[in-house]
Amino acid sequence: AAWTGWATGDGLAVFVAANRTVSTLIGPTTVPTANTTNALPAGTAWKKCVFGNGSFVSVCTSTTSAARLAPRAGVAWTATTLPSAAAWSLLAFGNNAFVTVAPSSTSAAISTDNGQTWSAVTLPASLNWSNLQYANGNFVLIANGSRDVYTSSDGSTWNLQATALPSVSAWTGISWVAGGTNGTWVAVCTGSSAAAYSTDNGVTWTSSTMPVSGNWIVGAGKAAFDGRYMAIAFSQATTAGAFSFDGVTWTPITIATGTYGEINIYQPELVSGVDTITVNNGATLTVNTTR
Numbered sequence: 001a002a003w004t005g006w007a008t009g010d011g012l013a014v015f016v017a018a019n020r021t022v023s024t025l026i027g028p029t030t031v032p033t034a035n036t037t038n039a040l041p042a043g044t045a046w047k048k049c050v051f052g053n054g055s056f057v058s059v060c061t062s063t064t065s066a067a068r069l070a071p072r073a074g075v076a077w078t079a080t081t082l083p084s085a086a087a088w089s090l091l092a093f094g095n096n097a098f099v100t101v102a103p104s105s106t107s108a109a110i111s112t113d114n115g116q117t118w119s120a121v122t123l124p125a126s127l128n129w130s131n132l133q134y135a136n137g138n139f140v141l142i143a144n145g146s147r148d149v150y151t152s153s154d155g156s157t158w159n160l161q162a163t164a165l166p167s168v169s170a171w172t173g174i175s176w177v178a179g180g181t182n183g184t185w186v187a188v189c190t191g192s193s194a195a196a197y198s199t200d201n202g203v204t205w206t207s208s209t210m211p212v213s214g215n216w217i218v219g220a221g222k223a224a225f226d227g228r229y230m231a232i233a234f235s236q237a238t239t240a241g242a243f244s245f246d247g248v249t250w251t252p253i254t255i256a257t258g259t260y261g262e263i264n265i266y267q268p269e270l271v272s273g274v275d276t277i278t279v280n281n282g283a284t285l286t287v288n289t290t291r
Contacts, residue, residue: 009051016049041079052093057115059088068115083120094134099155103129135176166207175220177247178229184247188216211252221265
């Protein structure tokens with residue numbers, strides 16, 4: 001399947017494929033429950049999948065189609081309508097709002113009712129938008145080939161941080177690492193070892209360097225092995241990878257060669273002394289300490 005997005009939430013991992021005939025795969029994050037499939041509404045170019053407030057949302061590029069899934073509420077994939085037929089491909093959730101952006105346009109849209117209805121938002125500029133993320137109370141939007149960064153607390157009003165990035169590069173990936181006074185935003189490039197970081201919520205950025213030149217993508221989250229927040233970056237179609245605990249200094253690692261769509265670090269589940277766990281041989285374990 002041509003998987004184009006995935007997200008985790010409510011104990012589920014939801015995978016979206018571009019063509020609805022392949023449908024979606026919902027994989028519970030606890031075994032041995034079997035995976036199930038749920039068909040998206042009509043469309044052949046579904047992009048991204050984002051979770052928020054109990055809902056998974058996806059958008060269909062170059063159409064007015066979006067879709068919402070709320071499995072814990074018993075809501076199957078339901079078609080919703082975007083304000084225009086634009087090249088929707090960027091999607092993020094934050095501050096109780098889903099926001100989608102169409103690259104190379106001023107078109108954006110916002111939903112404040114968990115993806116059920118959408119309103120048009122006009123961006124201040126038309127750039128080759130390449131990544132949209134939300135963290136630390138802010139949406140951050142970057143563009144390929146531009147130093148400008150746009151930030152927003154609500155997804156409706158956008159603030160220009162002019163020439164904030166350190167170079168005009170093919171900026172393609174951003175993520176946020178918790179830690180320090182205000183956390184750290186990181187940005188990576190395609191076709192370069194250039195990277196950047198911001199400790200003031202995307203207003204100003206400082207140059208940093210990846211271990212090698214590559215087509216980098218980045219994600220961040222809580223490390224499964226010790227619970228610390230970290231950023232992970234992969235270089236497409238190579239064995240080059242890197243990780244960083246502060247978003248500033250990167251340590252090289254070796255990964256399996258592949259064409260990776262995105263990086264999503266699933267945070268470990270906290271279990272307490274009152275919990276039981278069923279393992280895949282059918283045995284039931286009682287947890288006697290919080291872990």
